[in-house]
Amino acid sequence: MSRPEIVVDEHIPFVSDIFSDLGTVIAVPGHEIGPETVRNADILVVRSITSVDAGLLNGSSVRFVGTATAGIDHIDTEFLSASDIAWAHAPGANASSVVEYVLAAITVIASREDVWWPEKTLGVIGCGQVGERLCRRAEALGMRVLRNDPPRAEQEGASAFVDLDELLAQSDIISVHVPKEESGPYPTLGLVGADQLARVKEGSWLIQSSRGGTVDEKAAVAARREGLLGALVLDVFENEPMPDLEAVNTADLATGHIAGYSRDAKRNGVLMIRDALLRHWNRTESTGASHPDTLGSVTIPDTARRSPHMLDGLIQQVMDIRADDARFRLAMRSVDKATAFHSYRASYPDRFSWSRYTAEASGESLRLCSALGFATRADYR
Numbered sequence: 001m002s003r004p005e006i007v008v009d010e011h012i013p014f015v016s017d018i019f020s021d022l023g024t025v026i027a028v029p030g031h032e033i034g035p036e037t038v039r040n041a042d043i044l045v046v047r048s049i050t051s052v053d054a055g056l057l058n059g060s061s062v063r064f065v066g067t068a069t070a071g072i073d074h075i076d077t078e079f080l081s082a083s084d085i086a087w088a089h090a091p092g093a094n095a096s097s098v099v100e101y102v103l104a105a106i107t108v109i110a111s112r113e114d115v116w117w118p119e120k121t122l123g124v125i126g127c128g129q130v131g132e133r134l135c136r137r138a139e140a141l142g143m144r145v146l147r148n149d150p151p152r153a154e155q156e157g158a159s160a161f162v163d164l165d166e167l168l169a170q171s172d173i174i175s176v177h178v179p180k181e182e183s184g185p186y187p188t189l190g191l192v193g194a195d196q197l198a199r200v201k202e203g204s205w206l207i208q209s210s211r212g213g214t215v216d217e218k219a220a221v222a223a224r225r226e227g228l229l230g231a232l233v234l235d236v237f238e239n240e241p242m243p244d245l246e247a248v249n250t251a252d253l254a255t256g257h258i259a260g261y262s263r264d265a266k267r268n269g270v271l272m273i274r275d276a277l278l279r280h281w282n283r284t285e286s287t288g289a290s291h292p293d294t295l296g297s298v299t300i301p302d303t304a305r306r307s308p309h310m311l312d313g314l315i316q317q318v319m320d321i322r323a324d325d326a327r328f329r330l331a332m333r334s335v336d337k338a339t340a341f342h343s344y345r346a347s348y349p350d351r352f353s354w355s356r357y358t359a360e361a362s363g364e365s366l367r368l369c370s371a372l373g374f375a376t377r378a379d380y381r
Contacts, residue, residue, distance in 0.1 A: 004042040007033065011346045012047055012068050013266045019045065020273055031241075031342055038062055045273055048074045048257075049241075049342070057085065059332035064280055068128060068269035070094055070379035071211060073180040088276030093131040094260030096373065099134045100354055102175050102207055104321045105233045105374060109205055109252060111312035118142045118368075123171030125164065125192070126178035126210065127152055134175060140371035144247075146171055151186055165192075168199045173207070180211035194219040195274040203230035212236040221250045235259045241341035248332050256331065258342045263354040265323045295356045298374060300365045312367070318357055324348075353378070 004023035009030035016025045028037055030049040038044055038060045045066045046052060052065055055074035064362045067075055072089050077180065080087045082132040118141040118267040126130045127149040140360050143247045147168045153161040173293045178188040192206075195217040200206075206229050224232040234251040235258065237243035248254045278285060298317045300310060316322075327344060334340035359369030359376055370376055 003042055006043040006045065006202070007038050007041040009033065009043040009047050009050060009068075009367050011262060012045065012270060015068070017268050018270050019043075022274070029342075029346075034269065035059065043277065045121055045270075046074075049345075050074065052076060052080070054079050054083075055081070058287065060092040064088075064277055066156045066273035066276060068093070068266065070275055071179060073211060086280045088273055088280075090269035090272040094262070094265035094270055095129040095133050096132045096353055096355070097262035097265035097351075098177070098209055098259045099137060101209055101235065101255075101321070102318065103137065104315050104319050105207055105253050106173060106205070107308065107315050108321055109231045112252075112306040114308060115309055116306050117173070117311075118143075121146065121170055121174035123148065123167040124172045124213070125149075125167065125174065125176045126188075127161075128177065128179075130210075131175075131177035134177065135370060137373060139171055141368065143369075150293045161280040164196065165199055168196055168204075169201055171201060171204055173205045174200070176210045177208050177248045178214050188214045190214070190221070192216065192224070197223040197228060197366065200228060201226060205229065205231035205233070209233075209235040214241055216248045217244060221247050224250050224252075236276070241338040243332065243337070245332060253321060253325045254328055255321070256328045256341055258324060258345060258348050261345070261348050262351045262353055264356070267306060272294065279373055293356070294358050294375060295352055297358045299360045300369060311368070311372075315372075318354055319351055 004027045005026060006019050006023040008019060008025045010027035010312050011030055021027050023043065030047055033046065033050050035056055036058060041060060041062050043064045044062050045068065047067060048069050051074050062084055064180060065075065065080060070091045070093060075087065079086060106117055119142040122138045123146040124135050125148045127135060127147045135147060138145050146257060147161045148164050148167045161245055176192060178191060181188045191214050194264060197219050213243060220232055223229045231252045233252065233253045234247060235255045237247060240257060269284065269294060299315055301312045330341040331344040353376050354373040357374055358365060359374040361369050366376065
């Protein structure tokens with residue numbers, strides 16, 4: 001029996017090594033994967049940059065599609081199921097990475113404004129894999145957290161959740177973590193639009209790192225320019241890979257869809273897809289991620305309590321979101337913005353989970369480090 005042909009997006013880290021023992025791997029840039037690329041493939045492994053639908057797969061021999069992403073709006077799952085093509089995605093693989101992006105963004109804005117943000121109210125719209133983890137870390141830091149998630153409220157009871165209007169009116173910081181759904185019982189396209197932004201607590205900060213289009217960019221830009229929003233952070237855009245320059249220029253922080261781009265998140269996503277393929281083949285072995293090694297330590301002075309600059313300095317040791325913002329703004333000055341957008345993501349510097357770093361602190365400072373997600377000595381005993 002011949003080895004399966006596995007077409008993969010070459011910009012997914014570790015993908016060739018992780019799949020090499022399962023077949024013949026053909027690595028191609030994601031934006032160049034087309035019908036001819038996959039015609040003779042048995043397996044296709046992509047990320048969100050590749051649209052997987054009838055136009056791509058009709059006439060191909062692909063029988064399994066995996067996307068190393070949590071979201072699936074770039075995959076026509078109805079077509080795949082109707083065509084008897086198995087598919088899998090990686091929900092939760094990048095959850096910690098996105099949470100860390102949000103916390104880093106909050107810390108940068110807070111440092112600019114000289115605000116001790118752990119005492120603020122955080123409103124989380126969408127409390128799935130990412131949103132719920134963000135809620136728990138924020139609560140560990142001491143924040144008051146408001147959750148909005150109609151599907152969960154319907155299933156679990158409404159007592160732990162608030163409606164969107166209440167969240168918008170009471171939150172100092174609003175973070176969006178919903179899938180992109182154009183229809184169905186809980187559509188999210190334009191979920192946060194002009195009407196909703198008119199109800200926000202004046203001066204609140206809005207962070208959009210879910211899917212482009214779930215927040216109305218034009219409305220968010222207008223709200224920021226009018227001062228209704230005190231800060232605007234955008235990692236995703238309605239028209240990727242050619243974001244609206246007005247949105248980029250207005251945002252306090254703008255990055256090119258890299259919130260979930262830590263190396264650990266990418267590796268986790270690939271391992272989840274490999275395990276799904278093995279299950280599809282009725283093979284029982286599992287890749288199983290082992291506990292990663294620590295990469296070093298971070299330090300925080302216990303004498304500098306309750307300073308936003310202290311937290312900013314801590315996080316900058318492992319994640320420089322200001323540099324991510326500067327690189328993205330430079331890329332968007334290019335004549336060929338689509339190519340620049342792809343290059344920005346493909347050349348994104350290595351970033352690792354904060355849990356890979358051990359906190360060198362004590363007392364209240366150690367508690368803050370642990371709440372943010374850094375390891376302690378006890379974690380590595």
